[in-house]
Amino acid sequence: QIPQSVEELGATCFYECSSLTSVDLSRIKKMDTGVFWHTPLTSVEWPAAVTEIPANTFWGCHQLTTIKGIPSQPGAWDNITKIGANAFNECTALTTIKLPAELKTIDTQAFRTCTSLATVDYGTKLETIGDGAFMSTGALKKFFFKGSVKTLGANAFQESGLTCVHLKGDMIIGKEAFMMCTGLKYVEIPATSNASQPLNNVSEGMFAGCTSLPFITLPASITTIKANAFNGCAALKYVNILADSPATLAANAFDNTPKDIYVKASKLSAYQANAAWNALNLKDTYERTLTTKYATMTHDFPVEFVAANGREAMTAYVGKSTYKVTQPTKVQKILKMTKVNAIAANEGVILAGTPNTTYTYRIAETVATKLADNKVMPVREDTLLYQTEADGKSNWTLQPDYKLHLSENAKTIYCGRAYIHEQNEAGVQGAKSVSFALELDDNPATAGINTVEGNKKDNDNVYYTLSGVRVINPTEKGIYIKNGRKVIIR
Known part of the structure; x- marks a missing residue:
């Protein structure tokens, strides 16, 4: 006392x-x-x-x-x-x-x-x-x-x-600020809004020894990468550079990393002409092999889907609207997907292609506007999803059966993927009996994501969407399959 x-x-x-x-x-x-x-x-x-x-x-x-x-x-x-x-x-x-x-x-x-x-x-x-x-x-x-x-x-x-770091453009950051953060998996370095903002460099040893960091995107405002900035980042495979002109690169900045350096295709020659950058493994095209027919993706830089290196362009879709089909035993929600040739940074997309085939895309030369109504939500860091969020909407993830399933509670979805965030149906307890499917705007046949139910009598009021969803008395305008033929509902 x-x-x-x-x-x-x-x-x-x-x-x-x-x-x-x-x-x-x-x-x-x-x-x-x-x-x-x-x-x-x-x-x-x-x-x-x-x-x-x-x-x-x-x-x-x-x-x-x-x-x-x-x-x-x-x-x-x-x-x-x-x-x-x-x-x-x-x-x-x-x-x-x-x-x-x-x-x-x-x-x-x-x-x-x-x-x-x-x-x-x-x-x-x-x-x-x-x-x-x-x-x-x-x-x-x-x-x-x-x-x-x-x-x-x-x-x-x-x-x-x-595990994740979201920096601000108006910060002054000392050397080795995040050195040896061995669990760090995502870093956001924002583009500064004006020349007076100080975050225009990656400081000395800033992320050295961050052994779990798989990629880093450096905005156009970064003009200097100091010594040992990423030295010893043993998992760093993708370094995405958005600047048109090569930044000043100090000694050992990327030593002891398995990195590939990706730049805009139109600026590759400028980087190759810079001795410091040309000593690294410079590329202008990403190649991704789809292991399944459908997948999800997002990046923290703008993307354009183009054919390159003798390969086809990656095919990507955004989901801007949904419609509902009520069936005797369930409610069928359809996410209408629209094919896109480019996306903004942090835009979620669903990819489609042939399994075990490699496709290509690049850093976009011009920045697309992010869609306000895209229901495909990006995941920029490992995130716990819950079936229903505070806004009353549910979370749905793409599963190996190529269907969208209601997320389990506290289920981790990993960085670089995407999910669907969509309103529950009124009167459906916890959305348990809601089935969610995709409808691609360029799908030419019924062999889609959802399997057509077998052993059903095809009565006069039964139709199928192009993605194979059985619909009774459809009210949504569009193209359907009826008795093996395409019909248009106006």
């Missing part, structure tokens, strides 16, 4: 007090550094009068699980503007933290080696994340860089558990 007359706590005043598990800070107005360094505190209520957590305050408090403001003091905790260097370093029991609403600065190594820290929630005023601030936080899988964050220090997330 701190005496009532005490209002200030000096540097390291409780350092290594091995029996200190709780403390009353309600009358404290000032603290120096390292006050509770290496103590067994389990929870702390912070006083409103102290608006900065000094350096080393809770360093090595291995049992600390909770920190919040004193309930009876308005503004306690939320009024803190800075968390000092090493303030929570080695707080290995801390699993989640809601940072103060007014927080502007997380200083050097503030949360380093918080090995159980999985969730960090912060407000809209955080501007600076210091050097090594979240270094060696293996349980931290996600961290969202909100609009206020402007500076990310060197080694800020080195050896963390991050």
Whole structure:
């Protein structure tokens, strides 16, 4: 118990007090550094009068699980503007933290080696994340860089558990910021909106040793790739370059990676004329072998589907509308697919082709406009899908039987694929009896995705869609099959 007359706590005043598990800070107005360094505190209520957590305050408090403001003091905790260097370093029991609403600065190594820290929630005023601030936080899988964050220090997330990173164009990023993030699978580097935005380079060693990173797309605004930027990215097979002119490429930037460098077809010669880039494996065409008749795809760069290298162009469809067919035992929903020759970045498509055949596509020379009504949703990072989302719509995934099936709850869909997000049918409990099929706009026959039911008497009111869906008294306009012939419903 701190005496009532005490209002200030000096540097390291409780350092290594091995029996200190709780403390009353309600009358404290000032603290120096390292006050509770290496103590067994389990929870702390912070006083409103102290608006900065000094350096080393809770360093090595291995049992600390909770920190919040004193309930009876308005503004306690939320009024803190800075968390000092090493303030929570080695707080290995801390699993989640809601940072103060007014927080502007997380200083050097503030949360380093918080090995159980999985969730960090912060407000809209955080501007600076210091050097090594979240270094060696293996349980931290996600961290969202909100609009206020402007500076990310060197080694800020080195050896963390991050699986995806979405950067911002107005950030200054120090060297080795994500080095050795061995679980990292997706990085979004946005195109900056104007020349004054600082994210125009990949900093030194920024993603070095990220051994699970399979691809990276570098926007046209990246003008410099610094030394060792991707060195040791052992899974990095695709480097997608959107710039018309080759960026300055430093030594060892892509060493120890199995990469292919993809550029626009019209700019390949410019890269080949650059000695640094020509030493790499430059390509202008992607080749993809379909192992099934249908598949899904998305990319974080614009794509055009063109024939090249003696191969046919990949065939791709978007789904812009649906219609419903009510049958005696089920509701049949049809997604009408439209063939496209190009798509915008982050546009979901369904691919069609002959199994075990290789097709081609390229980075688009001109950027297509993303469709507002495409129901094929892109997956840019490994995502958990649920049958029904908060908006009342269901999620459907393409399965090996070439049908769209309602997703299982908490089912992972992997980066680079796509799914259908569509409204449930009213009166159908959980959409359990809804069957979902595709209708391709250029499908010439009934041999489509959905199998035609056998042993059915073909009465006068029975039709089939071009994709083989049995329809009774169709009301949707279009072409159908009736008694082996095509008919048009107007």
